[in-house]
Amino acid sequence: MEVCNMTIQSNGTMENADCSRKILVPLYSLVLLGGTAGTVMMSLVLFQRKSQSIITVIIANIIVLHSILLVSLPFRLSYYFLAEWKFGWFTCRIVSSMVHFHMYFTFLFYVAIVVIRLLIYFKKLQLQELKMCHAVALSVTIWLLGMLIFSLIFLFQYGTHMESSQHHCFQFYKELGHTSMVIVNYCMIGLIMATVLGLSLVQLVVITRLAKTLWPGLLSHQEFRAQINSFFxxxxxxxxxxxxxxxxxxxxxxxxxxxxxxLILYGEICKALTTVCCLDMLCFIGGVVH
Structure with missing residues (x-):
């Protein structure tokens, strides 16, 4: 049984309004509500603690990224509800690119947390040596490098290979037919896959070592909880x-x-899944990760 109906217009545009309402609208609505609640509550927690640790600063950066994405979600929901884009082509490019912007920047800050804690575990970095200036410098470096790459891709690649539409949006899959975009995508995919695989293997080795050393009182040790946090x-x-x-x-x-x-609908669902990471702050608040 089909979940929803899909038809193809003569101009090749997929009209999947019914599918979007049934799948993407609930998913983005969940992210909008849960992500907003999580970012607000975590912001209050960080403000009350007034911690200046490098991890806290990185978490604050992630909250900013989540907030930027959450602001763009009502535009997406409006389009999926109305099956028509009413905000202009440039706004369409901006809102569409926010998902990628959020995903890659969040990935960088997640990786930064994991790498810092691994370096501390392997005695390559002393926690006492990390000051507020180091946290700010790391944050600024990530933002500047990321913004440079993002700006180059957005200005010269993203949405520049296709005709603008006054009524449709989020159909940038057509750009993947161009060689330059295929190369950019393959490079990003390969880099992310290799990074995640390498860090996951190292993280599992560290957790296994700590489990053998600290058993049976694992959760009472801050070092073990920190590595579990990174694994999260x-x-x-x-x-x-x-x-x-x-x-x-x-x-x-x-x-x-x-x-x-x-395939276009499945791609949109996978893209929407990337925004679910906005619920990570609810996990912290709810005590899933301490």
Whole structure:
């Protein structure tokens, strides 16, 4: 039984309004509500604690990223509800790119947390040596480097290979037919996959060592809880980000040969899944991760 109906117009545009309302609207609504609640509550917690640790500063950066994405979600929900874009082509490019902007920047800050804690574990870095200036310098470096790359891609690649539409949005999958975008996507996918695989293997080795050393009172040791905390961020990456990148490889290799409309919907679902990482702050507040 089909979940929803999909039809193809003569101009090649997929009209999946029914599918979007049934799948994407509930998913984005959940992220908007849960993400807003999580970011607000975590912001209050950080403000009350007034901690200046490097991890706290990185968490604050992640909250800012979540907030930027959450502001863009009402535009998406409006489009999926009305099946028509009413905010202009440039706004469409901005709102569409926010998902990628949020995903890659969040990935960088997640990786920064994992790497810092691994360096501390292997005695390559002393926690006492990390000051507020180091946290700010790291944050500024990530933002500047990320903004430079993002600006170059957005200004010269994203949405520049297709005709603008006054009524439709979020159909940038057509750009994947261009060689330059295929190369950019493959490079990003390969880099992210390799990074996650490498960090996950190292993190599992560290957790296994600590479990053997500190058993049976594992949770009473701050070092073990810190590594479990880091592993949580890797799990979020695997659950929220990797499906999108894995499917993107399949999409590039198959869509322009088979022209299956359902692949476009599956791609939008995987993209929406990347925004679920906004619920990470609810996990902290709810005590899933301490």
């Amino acid at each position: 961020f890797l799990v979020v990456i695997v659950v929220c980000f990797l499906p999108h990148h894995a499917f993107r490889v399949y999409f590039i290799q198959n869509h322009f040969q088979s022209e299956k409309p359902e």
